[in-house]
Amino acid sequence: MNIGEAAKKSGLTVKTVRYYDEINLIKPVKNKATNYRQYTDAELAKLQFIGKARRFNFSIKECKELLSLYENQNRSSKEVRNLTLTKISEIDVKLNELENLRTQLSHLVNCCKGNERPECPIIDELSNSDLN
Amino acid sequence: MNIGEAAKKSGLTVKTVRYYDEINLIKPVKNKATNYRQYTDAELAKLQFIGKARRFNFSIKECKELLSLYENQNRSSKEVRNLTLTKISEIDVKLNELENLRTQLSHLVNCCKGNERPECPIIDELSNSDLN
DNA sequence: ATAAACCTTCCAGTAAGGGTAAAGTAAAGG
DNA sequence: CCTTTACTTTACCCTTACTGGAAGGTTTAT
Structure with a gap:
C-alpha cells in the first residue's frame, strides 16, 4: 500500500x-x-x-x-517488563514535579486578590531573588 | 557586571x-x-x-x-492571576494524561510475568492494532 | 611572557515532527 | 484524449529552549 x-x-x-x-x-x-x-x-x-x-x-x-x-x-518478557518499569518511574518523577508545581502555584493564586490594583503576591514572589 | x-x-x-x-x-x-x-x-x-x-x-x-x-x-493583579490560573489548568491536563498513562502501564506490568519466556502481554498489547 | 579564566561570534544539534513549495504520478470524469 | 483532483516525492525552513564546541579576543595572575 x-x-x-x-x-x-x-x-x-x-x-x-x-x-x-x-x-x-x-x-x-x-x-x-x-x-x-x-x-x-x-x-x-x-x-x-x-x-x-x-x-x-x-x-x-x-x-x-x-x-x-x-x-x-x-x-524474554523480563526485558520488556523492565523497559516498562523504567518508563513508569520516569512518569512518577514527572508527576511529582508537576504536583509540586501545582501546589506552589495554587498557593500563590490564593494569596492574590486578583483585583484592579497593582499589588500582586505572584509578581512579588517571582521577584524574590532567592532561588526556589 | x-x-x-x-x-x-x-x-x-x-x-x-x-x-x-x-x-x-x-x-x-x-x-x-x-x-x-x-x-x-x-x-x-x-x-x-x-x-x-x-x-x-x-x-x-x-x-x-x-x-x-x-x-x-x-x-492589575488580575492579569497575573489569570495567567497563573491558565498555567495551573495546563498542569492539570498534563497530570491527568500522565496518571492515565501510569495506570495503563502498570496494568500491563501486572499482567506480565517478567520471566525468561517470550510470552509478553505488553508486547501483545502494543501489537494490538486497535488504537488506544 | 605566558597561562588561566574570562569573554565574543558562529555553527550545529537536540525531539519529533509541522508547514510549504515545486514537481512527478495516478485515477476519475467528460 | 485531456483535464482536474488527489496523491506522492524531495528539499528546505520552523518550532522550544536551550547546549556544545570551535576559533578567536581580553583580562588577570603568575
Missing part, C-alpha cells in the same frame, strides 16, 4: 511515517517506477505498534528497543 | 543568559571597548525573575508577558 493508506490505517500522519523512514525506524521498499514508498502489512503492523508505544509516552529511541524486542521471537 | 557574574547570581548558565539577549528578552548594554555584555542590577533582577518563572513552568513567551507585567507599575 502507499504511504497515505499506511498512515491512515496506523493513525499517524504521512509526515510522521515519512519521518520514520528517514530515521531508519521503518523503511519500506520503493516502487522503482514511481519512487513511491510501498508498505507491506507487516510494516503497517509495526507502524501501529510504534504509534501505540508513542502514545504510551515511549520515546523514539525506546520505540526502537521495543520494536526489536517485538521482532525477536526469543526475547 | 559581566555575563559570568550575572549568570552565577541568577542561577542561569552563561549560555542561557546569552540566549536571552539573542531573543531580545533581556538585552544588556555592550562595553564598546571589549564588546562584553554589561548587566545592571535591574537586569540581574529580571534574570532572576525569569529564572524563577521558568522553574514554575512558564514558557519563554509567558515569561515575556510576566516580565512586562512586572515592569508595568499600573498592571
Whole structure:
C-alpha cells in the first residue's frame, strides 16, 4: 500500500511515517517506477505498534528497543517488563514535579486578590531573588 | 557586571543568559571597548525573575508577558492571576494524561510475568492494532 | 611572557515532527 | 484524449529552549 493508506490505517500522519523512514525506524521498499514508498502489512503492523508505544509516552529511541524486542521471537518478557518499569518511574518523577508545581502555584493564586490594583503576591514572589 | 557574574547570581548558565539577549528578552548594554555584555542590577533582577518563572513552568513567551507585567507599575493583579490560573489548568491536563498513562502501564506490568519466556502481554498489547 | 579564566561570534544539534513549495504520478470524469 | 483532483516525492525552513564546541579576543595572575 502507499504511504497515505499506511498512515491512515496506523493513525499517524504521512509526515510522521515519512519521518520514520528517514530515521531508519521503518523503511519500506520503493516502487522503482514511481519512487513511491510501498508498505507491506507487516510494516503497517509495526507502524501501529510504534504509534501505540508513542502514545504510551515511549520515546523514539525506546520505540526502537521495543520494536526489536517485538521482532525477536526469543526475547524474554523480563526485558520488556523492565523497559516498562523504567518508563513508569520516569512518569512518577514527572508527576511529582508537576504536583509540586501545582501546589506552589495554587498557593500563590490564593494569596492574590486578583483585583484592579497593582499589588500582586505572584509578581512579588517571582521577584524574590532567592532561588526556589 | 559581566555575563559570568550575572549568570552565577541568577542561577542561569552563561549560555542561557546569552540566549536571552539573542531573543531580545533581556538585552544588556555592550562595553564598546571589549564588546562584553554589561548587566545592571535591574537586569540581574529580571534574570532572576525569569529564572524563577521558568522553574514554575512558564514558557519563554509567558515569561515575556510576566516580565512586562512586572515592569508595568499600573498592571492589575488580575492579569497575573489569570495567567497563573491558565498555567495551573495546563498542569492539570498534563497530570491527568500522565496518571492515565501510569495506570495503563502498570496494568500491563501486572499482567506480565517478567520471566525468561517470550510470552509478553505488553508486547501483545502494543501489537494490538486497535488504537488506544 | 605566558597561562588561566574570562569573554565574543558562529555553527550545529537536540525531539519529533509541522508547514510549504515545486514537481512527478495516478485515477476519475467528460 | 485531456483535464482536474488527489496523491506522492524531495528539499528546505520552523518550532522550544536551550547546549556544545570551535576559533578567536581580553583580562588577570603568575
